[in-house]
Amino acid sequence: MESVAWVSERKDVLSAVFFMLIVGAYVRYVRAPSRTTYFLVLLLFALGLMSRPMLVTVPFVLLLLDYWPLGRITHVGFPKALARQPASSSQWLVISRLVAEKVPLFALSALSSAVTFVAQLRAAGRMDQLPFAWRVSNAALSYVAYIWQMFWPVRLAAFYPHPNDQLHLWQVLLAFVFLIALTLVAIHGRKERPYIFTGWFWYVGMLVPVIGLVEAGEQARADRYTYLPQIGLYVLITWGVTDLMTSIMTRKSRSRPLMTGWQSLARGTRKNPAHSPRARESSPGIGYQALCAATAAVIIISLSWRAFVQTSYWKNSEVLWNHTLGVTSDNDVAHYNLGYFFFQRGDLDGAISRFETALQIRSRNSAAHYNFGSALIENNLANLLAQKGRLNEAVDHYHNAMRLRPGYGDPYLNLGNVLFKQGRMSDAMAQWQKAHATESKDARFHTALADAFLRAGLQKDAIAEYEYAAQISAQDALPRNDLAWLLATSPDASIRDGNRAVELANEAVRLSRGKDPNCLRTLATAYAESGRFAEAEETARRAFRAADLLDNRTLVNALRDEIALYELGLPCHR
Template structure:
């Protein structure tokens, strides 16, 4: 069903104006978010997704590409996002500035795509002019609610999925105006890439149906309408035509269904599962959250990195008022749908795109999150901006008035967004949140201030005793101070809350090795590999214990060689410690020629990296292997 064409002026002056608008948008984004290039990683998910994830931090490889499509370590399926992080690690290693640059770059591309898409669907002379398209884009680009999606490296999935989302919308407009199999395939492919970046895009087929209604006018209510009066007096609703439009999108709905099934299956494995909160609590919070996001759109103040779920603490009047407001706004949008169809489309865009993350089937401890507004709020921006343009049309000097109002609003949001920076961090501190204490503790720990870090970790645990990250980080700090028993206790607590935490199993195994409890250490290394088969440290450490420990019952020569080989493949043979482990495994397996050659390679690499003491130790290993004697780690002699 072909959509009516919009006649868009493409004079040189107009094209120049469009590129000038894009230049301003790019400049605004650069001023607001360019400062993030000097920021570091944060411990909140950046470790899980990037610098603490060997699959990603080792860079781009064929193994990594294939593994990205089956990796479930983060309880999310977004292989293209993982691949983008791998590319960053390949280009920038673990220098955070490069990773931040990619986020800002992708957000900029998304904003430019949004502007040209709005210009494409608006058309010259329609209610969506250059100014309204530019204003919506500016709101999207620098609204303070964007900070979390752009400045947080782990939220790469937001900006990457946005690029594919706008490309999908653009491809759909081309398809709707001149349907063909090739154009449909292009649009479907882009949509699939979006789902593989972030499954939140599952509602995109419904958004496309909304666009069929307005502004594409593919439905009978607007068919062949050339003026507003014709639109208002359009034909009655024709169920057959709309059914055909739905059938047209069945392949897209199928992709959304498949993505939803995978996402839900993975989230159920998460320690914060759907069943933890009663449905009534989740529904009440969802109603209030819809209104909260609207309030934050107009007044983006007191933003935080984490908003705890209210559980059953919402007052009845809050829930009833939120429900009444949502019903009232829906009624207004429906009532005005003929004269102002953008109100209904924009409002439903907002409601429907938020649905997957509104909290009804949400996994996690948060009540709501700024990042979830990234794409849904565009619907509200469109509805309100188009409405302002319509109202201003009847006013004298309307263009000047509209430009001043839009500039004032844009500057207000610009100032608010600019304020969210490291130097004004204290404004966003909320010491009642365990997450903040945990994050501060990690910063202090990296600076070597272990006592201060431990104090913050303990405060985080006091606020939320079931917070596994705080227990894990406290254990790490205690381990660094030499308190093995304290570290072991914290890591055991971590695993009682999150039994599949590969890092906690590995750390506990390391501590148990130092305590001489090899059998229990081996058990935890094996559990770590069950949770994450590509985790390099447990691969190496288990191979070392199997090859060099005193207990014959713990040895498995063939398995040790396999584990050490895999650890070196994953690390691209860049770590002399791992290469030394492989040499020890070869020697224990009786392959002394390979052991000698491998150990010499490890020694050379250790010297090249400045680890001269390690190189000396490895050369002593070579002397043993030349006498056809396996290496035994003296630190494990008294182990049991």
């Protein structure tokens, strides 16, 4: 459900489309090999990786398809594919050739994995890894949980908290026994029932990048990871049930089937056995077809009902996270997200309560893995307490955030703001300087720091921060706009620079595509400071119309006053 409800997860749907196209193009390549078709497979795979790196396992899945049903490794596939395989060729030579054929695909997988790893290291990768034993235990339980939820999707949650070291030994052992048993069955029956081998290892292999052995978040598992891997299980079940029913029908008719169950479904057979009296004798009757139709109808109706119920939980954030709390335990992330929803709604007391509950849950685990998230909650809780006027409590939580994550700049910045409000200017400056040292490459952070300097009357320090923010973020309009406004409207003549302000404001307007009334307003003030009052008036009227469309009355009133100044040939100084 996440892939449809969350805009950020639409990449799951896109990657699934590319995955299906890759498989289709690969089957076409196998049936009629050509460079054009092979390059099409490569292109689709590259596009799929760009939509979601989870597709790094596609080359492995294609090798499984080579085994069955394409029959490029052993004589278990469709007859058309089998006909191209020399009977005297060594199996290992065939496997080596098939692996070599996919070297470009494996190279793309390796490149995507490296890029993803670096990106996570620079972003959420600052999170420390949990002990390996915890990760392996959770991975085993997740494989089993995904299978259970596939058959009956109940108690689904937007976020599953990691069990850490709280799993019972018997749970972990049973999960490993179950997984190993199914793996041995798949290997042992790979010749008679190759669909079990392909289906099972499709499921296991595609989940490896997201099963939690290498962590990129705090979750134990996520339902959105299973959409493509579970196709392997559906293949296994579909062919397995068909094989089973064929065997039952054969025993009832006291005759041996001419073909295996999977072969009867494969196209490209050399002779249609349905025309023989023996096949007609063992072919499914009306009762069997009715049973299949009734079973399919029950499954579709049941799962559709479950989907309808699950969809109702995504009505809004409050319903979603309350449901998550109802089906999970000790879910600090759900409490935090619910608190953030209360904050957006203006319910500060409700938000504070949820944030405090989240911190209480997280305090039970001292693993460094959770320090970054805890620092974020401590900082946001401190911000709310500061808004409520509980400044001493806010200061304590800011210090907690600093202790948990010394390189996290937000608590230093926000503590500086609180100290400034208390009139402790030197202490505030000390915190802001620490903030500057921690977040050297975050343009948003340096813009906020410049705003803090500006509120304190430190215009030169603010200019330096705005300049740096604009330098490290070539596509960010905000620091350019704020700096241009300061250079155009400062009451200090030594600070004002009309020409530089026009240059920066034009960049901000370009980056905002000329639709942001604030950027247009800044450009008008810059024109006025440069003595270009006709252009200033025209641009201000454009900003006025844009603000009016947005129903921003405060900005509309301010622009009306500024237009009057430009008509008189006067700049706007604040």
